[in-house]
Amino acid sequence: MTIRIYVPRDAAALALGAETVAKAIANEIAARGLDAEIVRNGSRGMFWLEPLVEVELAGKRIGYGPVKARDVPALFEAGMMNGGEHPLCLGEVEDLPFLKEQTRLTFARCGITDPLSLKDYEAHGGLAGLRHAVSMAPADVVKEVTDSGLRGRGGAGFPTGIKWKTVLDAIGDRKYIVCNADEGDSGTFADRMIMEGDPFVLIEGMAISGLATGATKGFVYTRSEYPHAIAAMTEAVGIARQAGILGPSVLGSGRAFDIEVRTGAGAYVCGEETALLNSLEGKRGIVRAKPPLPAHKGLFGCPTVINNVISLASVPVIMEKGAAFYRDFGMGRSRGTIPLQIAGNVRYGGLYETAFGLSLGDIVDRIGGGTATGRPVKAVQVGGPLGAYFPRALFDTPFDYESFAAKDGLIGHAGIVVFDDTADMLKQARFAMEFCAIESCGKCTPCRIGSTRGVETADKIAHGIEPEKNRVLLADLCNTMKFGSLCALGGFTPYPVLSAMTHFPEDFSPAPLVEAAE
């Protein structure tokens, strides 16, 4: 029987040499005349083990990692094809604690299947949700999503079902589903992993959204920095169209829905939903004032659902297993699971999907294993470049929307970036302002001007110029930006700045300026 060997095609695996590993394995198979095929799967999300090669034996998958191309001949000598012992052998992949303790609902197939095999997708439960949705009235689909408690995974946490209901009830000859795949936050890669590792789940989620709201056209707006995701999504949409999942009659329902993949052009602010809509329309990515809400007047002035990749990719499992199944995970008003992305200076970095409610310390110390450098953890930035820096003192904060807000932070897209004790928090605060200045769309003054003034003020503090006065000024500026900005870019940049000032005041009191010798 043909043995299947899995070598990921995920961009992170490729960045660590998966392509040369796959070539080396292909060479060994040919040279030894073996009966084996290589499957290019998505990533399991354990990046310290990438490239992670898996061999499927009697339904079990034995892992080897991290594999370098030069290890490949030795792996074959050691009998990798029969699950042979080797220092890189990890045993059965499913039994690795990092994977075993997760609750994978949205990422159930990611890393397991061939991302572009519709057969694989269906064999692992794919399309069950869409089939169910096709048989239901639109309002019932919306109710199911509302009842699941699913909230926007892009960061704002708005209930997905309520957004859908608004669009369903809105009157328009044309409605749109827009998938926000403009994942620009540092420390996040969940959207990228789904698009590269299980693109059909996003397509299925968007199709369900279309049927539920009466929208007939969907756009996936992703980043030019994600060429592998664009390629995988584009190919998957083509396959889905061929199979009748997309097109004039979704799964033979007689109802139309199709998807187009669009690429951004390197503007972070286009991750903000109204800027994204302008960009899709072919305009500058300038933020729009709300109201009108995109659900009433969105893309080209039509009622539009705009959801994050993970929100949409979580819908198929809800439609397959029911609202109650999904709602039973989580805590408080944060229901279901969240794909944590543990990144930066961390020993076991990767994607960890789990129910809401783990403490930050548990995530960083136990799951992440502390820093990669082995030094003490100084700070953790949660929620991307607009998220707050958390000190160890706040490591008991449970991971959910409300708990983080109560500590003047946000979970955002659930990216967690770990810093060791060499981090200079004044420098990080300055970077937050600098980034805002580079990426500001320029429409509102607090963001456009405030960010530049913020950089200057941080520099003055660093140079010991009237530090006390400038600290007050910086805090005041943050206040203006927070309450005066039109969108989250200017409005949330104060989070990293103020949290750094509050929790790490010692970094904002540099040595006084030494007077030049006469």
Next chain:
Amino acid sequence: MTIRIAEGDIAERTRAIVADLRSLEGSLLPILHEVQEEFGYVPQEALPVIAQELNLSRAEVHGVVTFYHDYRDHPAGRHVLKLCRAEACQSMGGDALAERVKALLGIDFHQTMLDGSVTLEPVYCLGLCACAPAAMLDGEVYGRIDDAMAAELVAEARR
């Protein structure tokens, strides 16, 4: 060596691109992407053609081109090396890596080497945050870049 493209040629090729893509909803970004793919940058001469074909003002097209970081107004080097400058890469020594690469190339960000071999650009997140620091060379991604690998990347780019 800079290859000069005749103005009439630019107009003609731009018009062909617009004709291909104009039926898309909100076609301006896809058109600009394709123009940049065709010429390696978005030539000034292409703007009035696009404006006329899409019934936009020239100012509107100019506004869009200059808003987005991706569109270049002049050709890049033969290779483009993008270094991630965002927080996750900073936490793993991204700043030191950037200094090292700049020193090896002898250029700063947004600059191209005199021999036209490499353009160095910052990028804010490649989504490789759990294998930082990361870089992209001509669309190929690289993670966990140490000093030796930085030197290899630079050598590869300079070829």
